[in-house]
Amino acid sequence: EVQLVESGGGLVQPGRSLRLSCGVSGFTFDDYAMHWVRQAPGKGLEWVSGITWDSLTKGYADSVKGRFTISRDNAKNSLYLQMNSLRPEDTAFYYCTKNNRFRYFGGGMDVWGQGTTVTVSS
Amino acid sequence: EIMMTQSPPTLSVSPGERATLSCRVSQSVSSNLAWYQQKPGQVPRLLIFGASSRATGIPVRFSGSGSGTEFTLTISSLQSEDFAVYYCQQYHIWWTFGPGTKVEIK
Numbered sequence: 001e002v003q004l005v006e007s008g009g010g011l012v013q014p015g016r017s018l019r020l021s022c023g024v025s026g027f028t029f030d031d032y033a034m035h036w037v038r039q040a041p042g043k044g045l046e047w048v049s050g051i052t053w054d055s056l057t058k059g060y061a062d063s064v065k066g067r068f069t070i071s072r073d074n075a076k077n078s079l080y081l082q083m084n085s086l087r088p089e090d091t092a093f094y095y096c097t098k099n100n101r102f103r104y105f106g107g108g109m110d111v112w113g114q115g116t117t118v119t120v121s122s
Numbered sequence: 123e124i125m126m127t128q129s130p131p132t133l134s135v136s137p138g139e140r141a142t143l144s145c146r147v148s149q150s151v152s153s154n155l156a157w158y159q160q161k162p163g164q165v166p167r168l169l170i171f172g173a174s175s176r177a178t179g180i181p182v183r184f185s186g187s188g189s190g191t192e193f194t195l196t197i198s199s200l201q202s203e204d205f206a207v208y209y210c211q212q213y214h215i216w217w218t219f220g221p222g223t224k225v226e227i228k
Contacts, residue, residue: 035217037166045158045166045209047217059216062123100156100171106213108156108171110178115165 002026002111004096009116012086022079022096022113030054030074033099035109036081038092038118048094049081053103064090086120093117124148124212126220134228141197143208143223150190151214157186157195160222161206169208170195200225 008020020036036048049070051058058070069082079096093115101107125148135141145155153173158166168177170186173193183198197204205227210220 037219044222045160045211045219047211047219050217061216095165100168100177106154108158108168108177108211108213109166110168110171112165112167 002098004098004111004113006094006096006113006116009094009118011119011121013122014087014120016086017082017084018086018118020081020083020094020096020116020118024077024079024096024098027098027111029072029077031102033101033103033105034072034079035097035099036070036079037095037097037109037112038090039095039115040089040092043092046092050099050105051079052105057105059105083118086118088120091118091120124151124215124218126210126212126218128208128210128220128223130223131221132224132226134226135200136228137202138199139228141200141204141225143195143197143225145188145193145195145210145220147191147193147212151212153189154212154214155186155188155193156211156213157184158209158211159204159206160209161203166209197225 005023035050067085095115096113097109098111100110129144157170160166174186207222
């Protein structure tokens, strides 16, 4: 069974950092690009960041560029999101997602984790 | 930055009826568009990619069409389990989601 399991969320003060992790099983992790997508309470979906299978290409939403860093460890079947200088507007449910297309970006996101909550508040 | 709009924001439909959802993009994304369904308390589910290709396990009553800047998701005969929020997403230049269309019971 294909599974994505996020962890690392929590309550953090503005300006502080948090690192999210996503453990993967049920498919060959290093065959696929991966993404982070977030959803603020009661709001729509926002793509946050994506990374190709080989980590050579990474992309970020303008809202997080310069503050968040995506990475992956193919040996550990894990995806990460380092979030620095957190703001109240970063409060959201964060999903780890699998790219649908083999190896490179494109084709939508066909597998989603259950998500982890990040709350930024003093 | 690519901007996306979805219309209508809310669509009231009776079970068994046809639902047509629209997605417009501020610049051409070719066929690099996907549709997702999200039910309350659940994670989004990929329905359509490449503007018109159904994802694995998606019923044939869901169909997508369009290219360039205008796209449509059609649900041919709404079932009770189809009442949800639907998002379009472009992946031509990075990724952008539309604001969503809520399909509710009439």
